[in-house]
Structures are given as C-alpha cells and as structure tokens.
Amino acid sequence: MSKIERNMSLAGQAPAALSATQRIASAIGLIGLFILVLALANVNFPNKTLFLSLSLILMTAGTVIFANDLYRGKHAGIKNDGIWFKSMTGRGLWAWITGIALTLFYIVLYWFPEFLGLTENGPNTGVISLFDPLSYLINGGPASQWFVYGTLYTLAIFIFGYKFILKYRNNRYEVLRTFSVMFFQLGFAFLIPEILIRLNQPYFNPANIWPLNYDLFAGYKVDEFLSAGNIGVFMLAFGLISIFVITPILTYKYGKRWYCSWVCGCGGLAETAGDPYRHLSDKSLFAWKVERWVIHSVLVFVTVMTIAVVYSFLGENAGDFWLTRDVFLWGAAGFLTLLFAAIMIFKRNELAKDAKYGAIGYLVIILSIIGINYFSGNGNIFFFPGYQLREWYGFLIGAAFSGVIGVGFYPIFGNRVWCRFGCPMAAILGMQQRLFSKFRITTNGGQCISCGNCSTYCEMGIDVRAYAQKGENIVRSSCVGCGICSAVCPRGVLKLENDSPKGRINSEEVLLGNDVDLLDLINQKSR
Amino acid sequence: MEHIVIIGNGIAGITCARHIRKNSDKRITVISAESDYFFSRTALMYVYMGHMKWEHLKPYEDWFWEKNRIELKKAWVEKIDFQQKRLYFSSEETMSYDKLVLAIGSVYNRFGWEGQDLKGVQGLVSKQDLELLEENTQNCKRAVIIGGGLIGVELAEMLKTRNIEVSFLIREKAFWQNVLPMQDAKVISAHVRSHGVDLRQETQLDKITGDDNGRVKSVITGAGEEIECQLVGLCAGVRPNIELLKDSALETEKGILVNEYLQTNINDVYAIGDCVQLREAKPNRNSIEAVWYTGRMMGETLAQSLTGNLRKYNPGNWFNSAKFFDIEYQTYGKVSADPPEGEVHFNWQHKDNTKAITIAFNASDNKFLGINTFGIRMRHEVFDRWLDEKKSINYVLQNLKEASFDPEFYDSYEKQIFRSFKENIEQV
Ligand SMILES: Cc1cc2nc3c(=O)[nH]c(=O)nc-3n(C[C@H](O)[C@H](O)[C@H](O)COP(=O)(O)OP(=O)(O)OC[C@H]3O[C@@H](n4cnc5c(N)ncnc54)[C@H](O)[C@@H]3O)c2cc1C
Ligand code: SF4
Ligand code: SF4
Numbered sequence: 001m002s003k004i005e006r007n008m009s010l011a012g013q014a015p016a017a018l019s020a021t022q023r024i025a026s027a028i029g030l031i032g033l034f035i036l037v038l039a040l041a042n043v044n045f046p047n048k049t050l051f052l053s054l055s056l057i058l059m060t061a062g063t064v065i066f067a068n069d070l071y072r073g074k075h076a077g078i079k080n081d082g083i084w085f086k087s088m089t090g091r092g093l094w095a096w097i098t099g100i101a102l103t104l105f106y107i108v109l110y111w112f113p114e115f116l117g118l119t120e121n122g123p124n125t126g127v128i129s130l131f132d133p134l135s136y137l138i139n140g141g142p143a144s145q146w147f148v149y150g151t152l153y154t155l156a157i158f159i160f161g162y163k164f165i166l167k168y169r170n171n172r173y174e175v176l177r178t179f180s181v182m183f184f185q186l187g188f189a190f191l192i193p194e195i196l197i198r199l200n201q202p203y204f205n206p207a208n209i210w211p212l213n214y215d216l217f218a219g220y221k222v223d224e225f226l227s228a229g230n231i232g233v234f235m236l237a238f239g240l241i242s243i244f245v246i247t248p249i250l251t252y253k254y255g256k257r258w259y260c261s262w263v264c265g266c267g268g269l270a271e272t273a274g275d276p277y278r279h280l281s282d283k284s285l286f287a288w289k290v291e292r293w294v295i296h297s298v299l300v301f302v303t304v305m306t307i308a309v310v311y312s313f314l315g316e317n318a319g320d321f322w323l324t325r326d327v328f329l330w331g332a333a334g335f336l337t338l339l340f341a342a343i344m345i346f347k348r349n350e351l352a353k354d355a356k357y358g359a360i361g362y363l364v365i366i367l368s369i370i371g372i373n374y375f376s377g378n379g380n381i382f383f384f385p386g387y388q389l390r391e392w393y394g395f396l397i398g399a400a401f402s403g404v405i406g407v408g409f410y411p412i413f414g415n416r417v418w419c420r421f422g423c424p425m426a427a428i429l430g431m432q433q434r435l436f437s438k439f440r441i442t443t444n445g446g447q448c449i450s451c452g453n454c455s456t457y458c459e460m461g462i463d464v465r466a467y468a469q470k471g472e473n474i475v476r477s478s479c480v481g482c483g484i485c486s487a488v489c490p491r492g493v494l495k496l497e498n499d500s501p502k503g504r505i506n507s508e509e510v511l512l513g514n515d516v517d518l519l520d521l522i523n524q525k526s527r
Numbered sequence: 528m529e530h531i532v533i534i535g536n537g538i539a540g541i542t543c544a545r546h547i548r549k550n551s552d553k554r555i556t557v558i559s560a561e562s563d564y565f566f567s568r569t570a571l572m573y574v575y576m577g578h579m580k581w582e583h584l585k586p587y588e589d590w591f592w593e594k595n596r597i598e599l600k601k602a603w604v605e606k607i608d609f610q611q612k613r614l615y616f617s618s619e620e621t622m623s624y625d626k627l628v629l630a631i632g633s634v635y636n637r638f639g640w641e642g643q644d645l646k647g648v649q650g651l652v653s654k655q656d657l658e659l660l661e662e663n664t665q666n667c668k669r670a671v672i673i674g675g676g677l678i679g680v681e682l683a684e685m686l687k688t689r690n691i692e693v694s695f696l697i698r699e700k701a702f703w704q705n706v707l708p709m710q711d712a713k714v715i716s717a718h719v720r721s722h723g724v725d726l727r728q729e730t731q732l733d734k735i736t737g738d739d740n741g742r743v744k745s746v747i748t749g750a751g752e753e754i755e756c757q758l759v760g761l762c763a764g765v766r767p768n769i770e771l772l773k774d775s776a777l778e779t780e781k782g783i784l785v786n787e788y789l790q791t792n793i794n795d796v797y798a799i800g801d802c803v804q805l806r807e808a809k810p811n812r813n814s815i816e817a818v819w820y821t822g823r824m825m826g827e828t829l830a831q832s833l834t835g836n837l838r839k840y841n842p843g844n845w846f847n848s849a850k851f852f853d854i855e856y857q858t859y860g861k862v863s864a865d866p867p868e869g870e871v872h873f874n875w876q877h878k879d880n881t882k883a884i885t886i887a888f889n890a891s892d893n894k895f896l897g898i899n900t901f902g903i904r905m906r907h908e909v910f911d912r913w914l915d916e917k918k919s920i921n922y923v924l925q926n927l928k929e930a931s932f933d934p935e936f937y938d939s940y941e942k943q944i945f946r947s948f949k950e951n952i953e954q955v
Contacts (some may be wrong), residue, residue: 012667012689014577075722077853081688082577090577170853172936279579284588444932445907447848447857449819450538451570452583465586486934490850492857492904495932512907514824515843 015082021069029062039127040116049133056151060159067163076170078488080279080457088411089276095411103408110399113145139194147194153269154190158182160272167275173483173496177261181268189265202228204235207263209242211302212425214398218390219313248432254498255439256429257481264425266418269407270459271482274415278484281414281461288461291421291478292357298397299427300361304368305393307332308386333369336362347435350505397422416459420478430477438498439481440505441474443467445512448493454485468493471511475504530554531833532614532624534604538819539800540630541565542826543833544597550834555596556622558614560603562654564589569819571657572681576688609776609793626795626833629772629783630826633765633801633817635678642735643761647743650761651682660685667691667757671746673732674763675702677849680715682760683724684852694725694754696732696746702851706864710874711899714883715851722852735759765817767802780804782815787839789829797833799825805840811861812845820846844914845897846907854881859910860897862887870896873920873951875944877902884944888920895923903940904932924948 018026035055038045045051071079087094108115117126124132128143131151135143161178168174188207196204202224210216216239225232250258260267281287307329314325340362343351351358406418419426433439441464448471454464460478464485467474474494486494531547533540536559544555566584573579592599600622606615607627614622635650637643647663649656664670670686672679675697683693699705701712702719720726731749738744745755767782778784778792782804789797800822808814824842831838848857862885863870871890876883882902888895895918898910909930913923923930927941 012664012691015688015690016577075853080576080578084580085577171934172938173934176936444904445911446820446823446846447907449569449848450567450586451573452567452579452586453570453573456579456583469586483934490855491848492855492932495904496935511823511827512911513820513843513846514827515841 014085016085016087019069022066025062025066025069027062028065029059032056032058032060032062036127036130039130042117042126045130048130052130052134055130056155059155063159064162067166070163071166071169078490079167080488083276083279089279091280091412099409099411102410103404106399106403106408109145109149110403116145116148118145138191138198140198150190150194153265154185156273157185157265157268160275161268164272164275168487171483171487174487177483178272180262181264181271184263185265185268188263202232202235206235206238206242207265209247209259209425210239211243211299211306211428212264212266212423213239214302214306214390214393214424217306217310219309219387222313247429248436251429251432252437255437255479255481255496256426256433257439257479257496259429260419260426260480261482266402266406266423267416267480270410270415270419274407274410274459277410277415278459279414279456280412281416281420281459283455283458283461283463285463291461294421295423295427295430296357296361298401298422299424300364301393301397302424303365305386305389307365307369309390312386329369333366336365343435350435397424414459414461416461416480419480420460426478426480433479434475434477436501438501438504440497440499441467441479441486442495442497442499443471443473444491444493444495446471446514447491449491451490453488453490454494457484457488459484464494471506473504473506528552528554529625530556530623531626531628532622533557533628533630534614535559535630535632535800535802536562536565536599537568537630537632537800537822538565539632539822539826540628542823543628543630543799543830544826545595546827546830547833548595548597550830550836553834554598556598556600556624558600558602558604558622560601560617563601564592564599566654568652571651571654572685575657575660575685604771607771607775607777609796612795627797628829628833629791629796629798629802630800630822631768631771631802634768634770635761636674636764636766637761638763640732640734642737642743645735645737645743645759646741647757648735648759648761651678652765663758664689664691669694669754669756670758670760671696671754671756672760672762673746674761675699675704676762676764677703678765679760679762680719680851682762683719684722686758686760687722687724691758692725693723694727694746694756695719696727696730696748698729698731700728702726702728704864707899708862708864708866708872708874708885710872710876711883711885711901714876714880714901715854715856717880718852718854765801767804767815767817769802787841788832788837789825789840797829799829809842812842818847844911846911854902855904856899856901857905858897858899859905859907860887860895860914862897862899873948875940875947877940882940886920886923893919893921895920898923904934906930906932920948 032055035051084090086092088098089095117124117128119125123129124142128145128148131143131148134151135141135147161182165175165178184207189205193203193205196202215221222236225236247259261271311325311329314323314328315321316325318324340358343358401422402418406422409417448465448468450465450469452465454468455462458464459482460480462474462476462479464474481496483496486496531553533544533556536557540557544557547553547555564585565587567586570579570584574581574584602616602618602620604614605617608615612624614624616622633652635652642648649659649663651657651660664686669692671694672682673696675695679695680702683695686693699712701709702716704712707715716726716728733747733749735743736745736747743756743759745753746759747753769779769783772779772783776793777796783791783798783802784806785791785798785803786806789799791798801817803815803825805814821842825840828838828840844860846859848855850856862872866872866887869890870887872885872887874883874885884901884903885899886895887897895913898905924945927944928939931939931941933939
C-alpha cells in the first residue's frame with residue numbers, strides 16, 4: 001500500500017498515533033525507567049528503598065494506564081488495529097531504538113556487569129545497589145546483576161501480562177495461561193530460588209528443566225546438590241524426573257504448550273512483553289528450513305556437551321561409585337540408540353522426510369561419545385575438554401542466543417526467535433509433540449477463507465493458513481499452543497485440542513462442502 | 528500439450544489451476560490485471576485496518592507458481608474470439624487457448640443513482656478499490672454506506688478504526704434481514720450500533736450531491752434528509768462481471784450460464800466462481816452464490832473434469848460464515864429469513880447480547896433444517912453429517928456439545944439452550 005502517514009488531522013488517519021493518555025502513560029513509565037538509568041549513571045540516591053519502589057511503581061503505573069486506555073471501555077474482541085502502522089510494532093524507528101537498547105542491556109548484563117555496578121569485594125554501586133534493599137529483604141544478601149534482572153523480568157511478565165489479559169479478556173484460554181506463567185515466574189523462577197539461597201541451599205528453579213537449564217548436570221552444580229544433603233539429592237532427582245518422566249507424560253497429553261505457554265519463563269516473557277511483536281516472525285518456507293537445522297544443532301550441541309561434562313565429573317573406579325565414566329558413556333549411547341530405534345520403527349511413516357536429519361543428529365552424538373572415549377581420559381571431545389564446551393555453549397547459546405538475540409531483537413524479528421530457532425528444550429518437546437502426543441490444532445471443515453490472520457499472528461512463524469485452507473490439522477513440532485491463531489481467526493476455523501492420536505495427521509483431497517464422490521477420487525489416485 | 532487458459536486469479540481460478548497441476552501435466556496460464564499474485568479478497572479489510580500488510584494476503588509464496596509451472600500473465604482481456612480460440616489483451620497482445628476457464632468474479636452494483644460517478648463514491652471489491660479508499664479517506668470526517676450486506680459492515684468497521692463517523696443506510700428493518708431471520712438481524716443491528724455506527728433502517732438512497740470539484744458533498748435519503756459526507760461506500764451487493772462477454776456468442780443472463788458440469792454453451796469454455804449463474808440451482812440453493820467457498824468448490828470440481836474425471840458440480844449442504852465487528856457468525860443448512868409454512872425457528876440469546884443461535888426445523892416431522900450461530904463456534908463436519916442423516920431437532924439439541932468448536936475453557940451453553948428449548952416447546 002502507498003503512503004499511510006499524512007497530515008495532522010485525526011479523522012481518516014491510519015491508527016498509528018498514541019492517544020494523549022497513552023503518551024502520558026508512556027512518560028510515567030519512562031520516568032520510572034529513568035530512575036534506573038540515573039542509578040546506572042551512579043547517581044547515589046539517598047533513600048534506595050524509596051527510589052527503587054518509586055521506579056517500580058512508576059513503570060507499573062505507566063503500563064497499567066496505557067493498557068487501560070488502549071483496551072478498557074472497548075468491546076472485548078480482537079485488538080490488532082494499526083499494529084502494522086505503529087512505529088513500535090511495525091519495525092519503525094521506535095522498534096529499532098528499543099531493539100538496540102535491549103540488546104545493549106543484555107550485552108552489559110552478561111559480559112560487563114561491573115557497568116551495572118556489580119562489585120566483587122565491597123558494596124555494590126550503580127543500579128545494582130539500588131536493588132540491594134529488595135535483595136536483602138528476600139534472600140538476605142546484596143543484589144547481583146541476576147537479582148536485578150530477575151526482578152525486572154518478573155515485573156515485566158506481570159505488568160505486560162496485565163496488558164495481555166485485558167487485550168484477550170474475551171478468551172479464557174489466554175487469560176488462564178497468562179495467570180499460569182505469572183505464577184510460575186513469581187513462585188518458581190523468582191521467589192523459590194532466592195529463598196533457597198537465604199536458607200543456604202543451592203539455587204534451584206524447579207520449572208527450569210534440562211536442556212533449557214544446561215547447567216543442571218554441570219560438575220559444580222552436582223557438587224552443590226550433593227553437598228546440600230537430602231534436599232540437594234531431591235533437587236537432582238527432580239531434575240532427572242522432570243526431563244525423563246514429567247515432561248514426556250504432560251507432552252503426550254497436552255502437547256508442548258503445557259511448558260512453552262503455561263510454565264516456561266522465556267515463553268512467559270515472550271507471551272506478555274513480547275506479545276505486541278508476535279506478527280513479526282518470518283513465515284517463509286526458507287525460515288522453516290533454517291529453523292529445523294539450527295534448533296536441532298543446538299540440541300545435539302547441548303547433548304554432547306552435557307555428556308562430556310558429566311563424563312569428566314565422574315570417576316573411573318567402580319568401587320567409589322557404581323556410575324563410572326564407562327558405565328555412563330555406554331549407558332547414554334545405549335539409551336539414545338534405543339530411543340532412535342524406537343522412533344524409526346514406530347514412526348517411520350510420519351518421518352519420511354525428516355528421518356535423514358534425525359539420523360545425522362543421532363550419528364553425531366554417538367560419534368562424539370565414541371570420540372570422548374577414544375581421544376582422552378578426561379572428557380575431551382576431539383581435544384576440547386568438556387568444561388570448555390560448556391563455556392562455549394554458555395556464551396553462544398545460553399547468553400548470546402537466548403538473551404541478546406532472543407529478547408533484544410523482539411521488535412525486529414518477533415518474540416519467539418529463541419523459542420523457535422534456539423531452545424533445545426523446545427526441540428525435544430517438539431519432536432515428541434510431532435510424534436507422540438494427543439495435541440493438534442483442528443480445522444473446521446471448509447470454513448477457512450484464507451485470510452491469513454492466523455499465519456500473520458503465529459509467533460512461531462507457522463504458516464497456519466497453508467494447513468487450514470486445505471482442511472488439514474496442524475501438527476507441527478514448533479507450535480507452542482499459544483492459541484492466538486485460533487483467537488484471531490475471524491471465521492472460527494481453528495481449535496486447539498487433545499484427542500486420540502489416531503488420524504491426527506490428516507490431509508484431504510477435496511474440502512468439506514463439495515460432495516464429489518470421495519471413494520472414486522481415492523481409487524483414481526491409487527491407480 | 529493442451530493449453531488451459533484461466534482468466535481471473537481469484538480463489539476459483541487459482542484453485543482450478545492448482546488442482547489441474549496436481550492431476551496432470553497440462554500447460555496452465557492464469558491471466559489477471561488486478562494483482563501480480565493471487566491474494567485473499569476476503570481479507571482486504573485487514574490491510575486497511577493495519578492488522579496485516581499486503582504480503583500477508585498472499586496464501587502462497589511468490590516462488591510457488593513457477594515451481595508448479597503455473598504461468599501468470601498480467602494483462603486485461605478485452606475481447607475473446609471463441610471461434611479462433613484467441614484472447615485479445617488491452618496491450619494489443621493476443622494469446623490462444625485450447626480450453627478456456629472464465630473465473631472473472633463480480634463487480635459491485637451501481638443502480639444508476641444520481642451522483643454515483645462523483646469522486647469519493649466507491650465500492651470495495653478489488654485491490655484498486657482498496658487503494659482508492661486509502662486516498663478517498665484522507666481528511667474524511669464522515670462517510671455514508673449504502674446497502675446492508677457483508678461488505679457494508681466490513682467497510683463500517685474499517686472506517687471506524689480511522690475515527691470516521693459512519694452512517695449506514697439499509698433498506699431492511701434490521702441489518703441483513705433479507706438473509707437473517709428478524710431476531711438474529713436485530714442482535715446484529717444492536718451490536719453494530721454499539722460500535723458507534725449510525726445505522727439507519729428502512730432508509731434508501733435518493734441521490735448523491737457533489738461540490739464544484741466533482742467531489743461528493745452529501746447524500747440525500749429517500750425521506751429527503753441530507754447527510755453531509757466525504758465518502759460514499761456503495762455496498763448494495765455485487766453481481767457477476769459479464770461486461771467482457773456482452774454481445775458475444777456466450778450465453779449470459781445475470782451471470783455466465785453453465786450446466787452442472789460448469790460448461791458454458793460454447794465448447795471448451797467453462798466458467799467458475801462469482802461470475803457463474805447455474806442454469807439449474809440445487810435444491811435449497813441459489814443459482815448465483817458469490818462466496819469464497821463456492822468459488823473454491825467449483826475450481827476443485829472443474830479441475831477434475833478437465834483432467835479426465837468428468838464430474839458434476841455438486842455442492843453439499845450450504846454453509847457460510849462472517850464476522851460483524853466482534854460477533855462471529857456461522858451457518859449450516861437452511862435457515863430462512865422469512866420462514867415459509869412448516870419451517871419453525873427456535874431462538875436462544877445470551878443475556879450479554881453477543882451470543883445467539885437460531886435453529887430451523889420442520890413443524891411436521893421435527894427434521895433439523897439448519898442453524899445460525901452468533902458468538903459460538905460450531906463444527907462444520909458434525910452439522911454436515913447431521914444434515915445428511917436428517918437428524919431431528921431433538922437429536923441436534925441433545926448432542927449439541929459434540930458440535931461445539933469454541934476454544935478450551937470457554938463457557939458452554941448447550942444445557943441452557945436445551946432447557947430454553949424445552950420451555951419453549953411446553954409453551955406452544
Ligand atoms: C471485501 C470483500 C469481503 C468478502 N468476504 C467474504 C467472506 O468473508 N466470505 C466469503 O465467502 N466470501 C467473501 N467475499 C466474496 C469472495 O471474495 C468472492 O466470492 C470470491 O473472491 C470470488 O472469487 P472468484 O475467483 O470467483 O473471483 P475474483 O476473486 O473476483 O477474481 C476475478 C479476477 O478476474 C479478474 N478479471 C476480471 N475480468 C478480467 C479480464 N477481462 N481480464 C483479466 N482479468 C479479469 C479480476 O480482476 C479478478 O482479479 C468477499 C468479497 C469482498 C469484496
Ligand atoms: S500455530 Fe497457533 S497455537 Fe501454535 S504457535 Fe502458532 S499461533 Fe500459537
Ligand atoms: S485466520 Fe481462519 S479463516 Fe483466516 S486463514 Fe487462518 S484459518 Fe483461515
């Protein structure tokens with residue numbers, strides 16, 4: 001379409017501008033943020049508790065007022081007017097400014113926390129010191145950059161979650177799901193770990209499951225658990241049960257959404273603070289290809305890395321502990337082989353195209369395992385020690401990918417870049433969702449008008465329309481079950497469902513409504 | 528190799544092309560001047576409202592056509608020589624065909640009102656109309672929409688997102704009452720009004736007046752009232768686009784006449800989609816059905832015939848859907864606007880005024896005839912089956928839950944509906 005922006009007259013204008021109230025609300029929120037910036041610039045606030053509270057309250061108030069003005073007093077329903085016209089949500093100047101600011105914040109957070117005021121020996125300064133009072137209150141110690149980050153992260157999920165709930169208040173699935181991510185963020189991701197620290201226990205977030213939590217089985221972490229006695233052993237056991245028991249069961253019953261859209265903190269931020277950017281995801285077939293290569297490479301990377309790390313942690317001597325390096329290595333190889341064989345035997349039809357890639361991934365892992373065994377006695381994989389692999393993973397994937405690109409680039413690439421391209425947890429859940437799950441998105445007969453709302457607003461870049469207009473169910477490994485495609489569909493075509501796995505993946509030659517003789521057609525096709 | 532030429536790259540033409548390709552290796556050319564690639568006409572409104580960009584309206588990526596060897600020709604067909612099997616383009620090029628498929632869609636009605644050619648008076652059907660609307664609504668404060676159909680209410684919603692006051696003139700006693708039973712039409716009327724639209728029932732357009740620059744200035748209603756406005760939306764329905772075929776050997780009436788195989792009176796010439804008028808309408812259906820679904824089904828059917836599996840166009844039970852601002856509407860089967868003798872309606876409304884259903888059934892044998900639902904999603908497949916199996920109204924109401932398609936955790940109303948039905952029956 002041609003030029004949209006025109007003169008200052010309000011009538012007839014594309015809905016791109018903010019209302020007066022929204023401007024004031026933005027100002028209030030920005031003042032709250034500005035207090036943090038001042039603290040960053042080492043302004044030493046006389047009463048830290050007061051100014052921290054002021055800052056958090058102003059940011060909250062700004063967002064709440066903004067959301068109220070935007071959605072309250074209007075009919076409940078889909079609220080996407082002007083999304084592509086607005087600078088902030090249409091990849092305009094504001095989007096770039098925000099993206100760059102967020103990216104810089106993540107770079108400083110991960111690699112230069114001293115700029116935020118983190119001081120190793122001695123009292124904190126800067127913005128971190130501003131959070132000291134809250135930190136003392138919750139965990140009994142001074143704040144760290146992670147405490148600051150965790151607090152702001154949780155706050156963001158709450159205030160933007162409020163906005164999200166208002167926006168989708170007509171849709172109970174969306175409302176409940178948002179309460180759920182709020183609950184898990186505040187309780188599991190923020191309070192429980194901090195309180196554990198106060199009680200001198202290891203830092204542990206039960207909702208953060210391996211391989212998303214890639215450090216869970218790292219040597220230092222295992223030491224920490226083991227030295228914490230029963231509770232530590234429980235944590236370790238819970239970590240194992242999560243990935244090997246809880247996850248498969250829940251994913252079988254509900255699809256990966258139980259985690260990605262109801263529990264996970266990364267997903268939580270993406271669904272709340274990131275919601276205004278969901279339409280920016282790339283829907284092209286090319287992007288889908290890239291997605292599959294990248295995300296599965298990350299999965300292979302994290303698996304090899306974890307095996308190497310655990311290997312170097314274990315001892316050689318069966319007398320000390322039954323789980324020796326050899327037992328572990330061959331156990332892991334055996335487990336993966338069984339898993340791979342089972343998939344190939346039971347699911348080879350569904351897998352026709354992807355089998356090759358699965359085999360490549362499997363082969364790489366197995367070769368690495370053998371490599372570990374042959375090339376050294378201390379966890380080297382082709383001469384790289386396990387701990388080094390872990391460091392690289394932490395740098396490349398844990399920080400650069402999930403933080404800097406994943407969140408920093410929300411306003412440019414959309415809100416689920418990490419979840420779609422990078423998260424190894426999503427890769428595992430996705431494989432299971434595709435192969436062993438009752439979850440699917442059903443399409444409603446012939447009702448689709450190919451309008452494209454569903455594809456546009458799918459944050460995972462799934463071309464939902466491509467399936468819906470063929471009357472085909474959507475069974476995609478990347479679908480996080482956010483339910484937005486179903487919400488925005490103006491014709492009521494899509495429904496997220498858990499039903500029997502039989503006939504889940506369907507494809508019809510002729511759409512419902514057209515009574516051509518189907519049997520004839522099928523006979524002809526098979527001839 | 529046989530060359531199949533399709534004029535029109537809408538849903539009918541494109542579906543036909545895709546299915547021909549699926550079943551054969553024939554050479555396929557699709558001609559249109561409207562847009563480079565197939566787009567979803569039904570979604571035009573979302574571009575104007577900023578929900579989507581133009582690129583999102585394209586159901587297939589641009590590489591799709593070449594990969595599937597569907598040749599696209601951007602040109603306007605001015606004349607067809609049926610005898611020589613040759614098309615003449617406005618660019619003075621020509622193209623020959625072996626088989627010709629006319630999928631040339633519809634145009635909006637202009638009933639010869641005084642002032643209908645003024646600047647700022649337009650309908651909304653094509654990509655060009657959308658671009659024109661963008662231009663015509665610069666500095667527009669007030670608009671008048673003529674005609675209460677589906678495109679009219681979409682246009683009203685579009686204009687409201689740009690802070691334009693909208694007066695909506697409809698002939699009927701309530702919105703879309705020529706299609707919806709009165710009680711349903713009233714629910715929608717109230718909802719449209721609640722969005723700040725000045726809906727004027729039983730109001731006709733008399734004429735449109737212009738200013739010195741040839742721009743629309745106001746609208747005069749049948750009752751003589753003048754409404755000042757800068758835009759007039761002509762939404763009094765669409766009709767088959769047959770201008771091209773005037774004075775040709777091809778038989779037309781309101782639309783291009785075709786038999787049940789979608790053949791016209793001329794050999795090797797077929798017609799599908801909005802431009803079609805069936806010589807014989809199916810029971811309970813119209814001879815012209817200008818909706819997305821029929822275009823698609825005709826495309827599917829004709830492609831079968833053209834690739835060797837001769838097939839009649841046989842649409843099953845009627846279904847359709849729409850959205851009126853925030854209220855979704857679905858319909859399955861037949862619910863008459865003015866029920867004839869023997870067709871009884873059962874109606875239920877939720878107290879919040881955004882949900883309602885109307886079910887039609889036979890008074891004599893209780894056979895279920897059709898359902899309109901508002902604000903509640905229902906399963907197409909289930910209703911299609913129930914209609915085929917000629918279920919009774921009691922069966923339908925008892926099993927309504929099976930047909931529910933609302934998202935998880937939504938309130939369900941089946942029990943309420945069932946109870947309300949029982950009470951109604953007892954009263955009768
Ligand atoms: C705003 C709007 C909203 C709608 N919403 C819905 C809805 O929600 N649900 C629903 O079921 N239906 C809806 N419809 C109706 C639906 O879009 C049409 O029924 C459908 O698009 C018809 O498809 P078609 O392929 O027959 O023709 P069209 O899509 O109209 O395609 C015909 C094409 O042929 C081209 N053409 C015509 N003459 C020539 C020529 N001489 N030379 C070259 N090219 C030519 C035209 O430019 C056009 O591109 C809507 C229509 C509009 C306008
Ligand atoms: S397909 Fe639908 S539910 Fe799945 S991620 Fe995309 S928008 Fe969400
Ligand atoms: S939003 Fe609904 S109608 Fe539109 S393309 Fe998607 S499934 Fe089809």
